[in-house]
Structure formats: structure tokens, C-alpha cells
Amino acid sequence: MALSTLSDVADGEFKRKETTFRNFISSQPGAEFPPENGRYHLYISYACPWASRCYAFMKLKGLEDAIGLTVVKPMWERTKEGDDHFGWVFAKTEDEVPGAQRDPINGVTSIRALYDLANPDYTGRYTVPVLWDKEKKTIVNNESSEITKMFNFEFNNFAKHPDVNLYPAHLKSNIEQVNSWTYNSINNGVYRCGFATKQKPYEEAFAELFAALDRCEDILSKQRYIAGNELTEADIRLFVTLVRFDQVYYVHFKCNKRLIHQYPNLFNYTKDIYQTPSIADTVNMFHIKQHYYRSHPSINPHGIVPVGPIVDFTTKHDRDRFK
Ligand SMILES: N[C@@H](CCC(=O)N[C@@H](CS)C(=O)NCC(=O)O)C(=O)O
Numbered sequence: 218m219a220l221s222t223l224s225d226v227a228d229g230e231f232k233r234k235e236t237t238f239r240n241f242i243s244s245q246p247g248a249e250f251p252p253e254n255g256r257y258h259l260y261i262s263y264a265c266p267w268a269s270r271c272y273a274f275m276k277l278k279g280l281e282d283a284i285g286l287t288v289v290k291p292m293w294e295r296t297k298e299g300d301d302h303f304g305w306v307f308a309k310t311e312d313e314v315p316g317a318q319r320d321p322i323n324g325v326t327s328i329r330a331l332y333d334l335a336n337p338d339y340t341g342r343y344t345v346p347v348l349w350d351k352e353k354k355t356i357v358n359n360e361s362s363e364i365t366k367m368f369n370f371e372f373n374n375f376a377k378h379p380d381v382n383l384y385p386a387h388l389k390s391n392i393e394q395v396n397s398w399t400y401n402s403i404n405n406g407v408y409r410c411g412f413a414t415k416q417k418p419y420e421e422a423f424a425e426l427f428a429a430l431d432r433c434e435d436i437l438s439k440q441r442y443i444a445g446n447e448l449t450e451a452d453i454r455l456f457v458t459l460v461r462f463d464q465v466y467y468v469h470f471k472c473n474k475r476l477i478h479q480y481p482n483l484f485n486y487t488k489d490i491y492q493t494p495s496i497a498d499t500v501n502m503f504h505i506k507q508h509y510y511r512s513h514p515s516i517n518p519h520g521i522v523p524v525g526p527i528v529d530f531t532t533k534h535d536r537d538r539f540k
Contacts, residue, residue, distance in 0.1 A: 229415025231408055231422075237341050238356040242348075242367045250350060250357050252371045257357065258285035258322050259364070260331065260347040262305055263501035264508030266404065266457035267361035268346035273453050274368040276495035279377025284368075289328060289345065290317040291507040296327040296343070303512070304329055304343045316501055322351060331356065365450060383450045391444040395451040399443075402429035404458050411470025411516065419471070427474045430483065437482035441489070441539035448493065456490040459483060460500055463528050465509045469517060478528055491530035500530075 226232070242250045242257065259275065261268035275284060289305040291314065296304045305328040308317040325331060329343040335356040348357045348364050358364055366384070373379035384392060402425045409422035433455065436443060444451040458466070459477050466472040478484045491497055511520040 226412060226414055228418070229413055230418035231412035233405055233408070234342065237339070238335065238359045239363065240357045241363065242357060242371050244371055250353075252367075252374065253352075254283045254375045255285075256350060256352055258287065258349040258351060260287050260289065260320075260328060260345055260349060262289045262291065262345045262508065263316060263499075263504035264291050265345050266461060267344075269457050269499050270453050271346045271348075271361050271364045271368065272499045273457070273496060274365045274383065274450075276499060277378065277381050277383065277453075277493075278368055278372065279381075280368060280372055280375065282377070283372055283375035285322065287318050287320055287322070288316055288504075290314050291504040291511075293508075293512040294327075296329040302329065302343075305345055316504055322349060323354075365453070369450070383448065383453065385447065385449065388445050388447065388449055392449050392451045395444050396454060398429060399433070399451065399455055402426055403433075404454060407458060407462070407466040407470050407472050410472050411466065411513075423472065423474070426472060430475070430477075430480065433486075434480045434482050437486050441486075441536050443486075446539060448490070452490055456487065456496075459487045460491060460530065461505055461509075463526055464502060464506060464523075468523055469509050469513070476526070478526075485534040485536050488530050488532065488534040489536040492534065497530075 240250055242248070242252050244252055259271060261272050263269065272286065275281060275286065287307070290308055293303040294306045296302050296306060307320045307326055308314055309319070311319065320326070323331060323334060325334070327343070328345060328347060331347055331349065332339045332341075332343050334354065344359055346361050346364055347359050348367075349355070350357050358367070369383050406422055406426040406429065410419055410426060413419035413422060433443060440446055442448055442452050443455055462472065462477045467476055477487060491500065506522050510517050510522040514520065
């Protein structure tokens with residue numbers, strides 16, 4: 218099975234490649250991609266933390282009526298007869314896998330086919346999220362950190378919650394400062410542990426990951442959210458990794474120094490974000506576990522999905538102790 222994720226390994230070290238479609242939806246006069254009600258469509262996997270952060274922004278801003286959404290099947294499958302690429306595919310029928318859908322916009326069978334429609338010469342990875350323009354029939358952007366910015370700022374005329382701002386100006390430098398270390402050491406850090414093919418890069422990524430989690434634990438002992446006392450982009454970015462950690466990364470990616478539910482502040486914080494209205498809708502643990510454990514045969518050859526641990530994010534948290 219060809220695993221495009223593993224093609225990002227060099228010298229035993231996992232190095233994530235840059236994404237390719239980098240256009241912006243903008244309300245500036247004359248913009249090529251203006252914000253319009255009903256024009257854009259987001260393709261995600263519930264398994265993917267990067268795609269899930271886009272979906273979380275969509276929900277927090279109340280953009281579900283303005284921007285369409287389609288969810289792929291959790292397990293990677295062959296994307297084209299005659300070659301050995303495995304990747305994201307759509308459901309064949311609406312009831313094939315609970316939560317997974319057919320492609321209602323282009324009627325294609327895989328995410329790869331969307332990239333081929335957008336650019337027949339495309340040769341990169343076929344990743345989610347994909348933000349699709351129905352009018353120009355192309356991919357606007359496939360970089361989650363940019364899609365979230367567009368959702369935050371550019372659709373306020375159509376958002377049910379235009380007042381929600383996950384990049385408030387007064388916290389901008391804190392947010393960027395936090396993102397600068399959480400991305401490499403935590404969000405990508407778990408992948409650097411999991412996809413390392415040599416001991417040394419694995420151990421380096423592991424040490425960095427747990428040092429960064431300790432740093433979060435310390436910050437979160439003093440304030441409710443990671444960049445201050447309001448929910449921001451930095452929290453959503455951190456949350457998507459924390460919520461997958463105990464049930465996937467601890468086992469599958471060998472991030473097994475400590476579970477998140479053993480850190481009092483990090484665990485209560487994860488529950489706090491999970492219980493923020495509409496965030497729980499973006500977390501589908503069935504898709505998450507099915508994907509990771511069953512789509513990476515190089516690290517879990519038999520595709521057995523561990524039953525535990527059972528983690529309950531719905532119990533009471535203590536984060537309202539910060540006012
Ligand atoms: N930089 C991208 C990364 C997205 C990404 O790596 N997505 C993974 C899933 S978690 C994917 O679609 N992988 C498919 C593949 O590698 O073939 C973003 O943040 O949007």
C-alpha cells in the first residue's frame with residue numbers, strides 16, 4: 218500500500234510538506250474569490266485534526282448554512298484502479314458508514330479526484346481539508362491554518378455568530394507566540410513521533426512533545442485558555458490534538474509517557490473546549506479511531522483498533538475557576 222504520509226520521511230524523520238492551493242477568499246473589491254453565501258464547500262475527514270479545526274471554526278462562527286460540508290469515509294482506500302495510491306474516499310451510499318457522505322457537489326469518488334479536477338497536472342498529496350469553489354470549480358485553499366482565518370474574518374455577513382472572533386487583536390501576539398511552539402512540538406509533534414522510522418528522531422520528537430505538554434499544563438494552571446482568558450484559535454489548534462491523544466496518539470504514535478487525563482489542567486481544559494457549544498459535533502471518535510488504526514499498515518499491520526481507554530469529555534470540568 219502506498220502511504221503518501223510516509224513519503225514525508227527523510228533520514229528517519231517525519232517532515233510535513235507545504236500545502237499547494239493557497240488562494241484567499243477576500244471581501245476586498247475585485248477579489249478573485251469573494252465571500253458569497255452558498256458558493257464554497259468544505260471537504261473534511263472527522264479523523265483529521267487539521268480538517269477538524271476548520272469544521273470547529275465553521276461551527277463556532279455559525280457558517281453551516283453559508284458553507285457546505287462533506288465528510289469522507291474514515292479509512293483510506295484505493296483511489297484509482299491501476300495504481301497503488303490509498304487515500305480519502307467518499308461513501309458510496311449515504312448509509313455505508315455512519316457520518317460519511319457521498320460527494321454532492323462534483324459526484325466524484327475520492328479527494329484525489331477533486332485535486333485532479335482543480336489541476337490535472339497536480340502531483341502533491343491529496344489532503345483534507347479542501348475548500349472548494351463551486352462557481353470556478355476549483356480548490357481555493359487546502360491549508361487549514363488559512364481556511365480558519367477566512368472563516369473567522371471573511372464571512373461575517375453570513376455568519377450566525379459574527380461577533381465570535383477567534384483572533385482578537387489584543388491577543389494576536391500571544392496567539393502567534395503559542396502557535397509557534399504548539400504546532401511543531403504538539404500538533405505535528407505526535408506525527409513526528411508516530412512516523413519516525415529511526416530511534417533518535419522519535420526520541421527527540423517525544424522529548425519535545427512532553428516538554429511542550431508540561432509547558433501547557435503550567436500555563437493552564439494560571440489561566441483558562443492557552444493564549445489568555447478567552448477562547449482563541451490557539452485553543453482550537455491545541456484541542457484537536459489533545460482530544461485524540463489518549464485514544465490514538467498515546468498508543469498508535471507511541472506518545473506514551475503520560476495520558477492527557479493524567480494532567481489535571483490539560484484534561485479539564487480539553488473537557489472545557491469539548492463542552493463549548495457545538496464543538497462536540499466536530500469530534501467523531503469512531504471515525505478518528507477507525508482511521509488511524511486501520512489506515513497505517515506500516516505501524517499497525519493488522520489494523521486492530523484498541524478498545525480503550527474510555528475517556529469521557531462530558532463530565533464536569535473545573536475551568537470556570539478562572540474568571
Ligand atoms: N497542512 C495541511 C495538512 C493536512 C493533512 O496533512 N491532512 C492529512 C490528514 S490528517 C491528509 O489528508 N493526508 C492524506 C495523505 O497524506 O495522503 C493542513 O493543515 O491543512
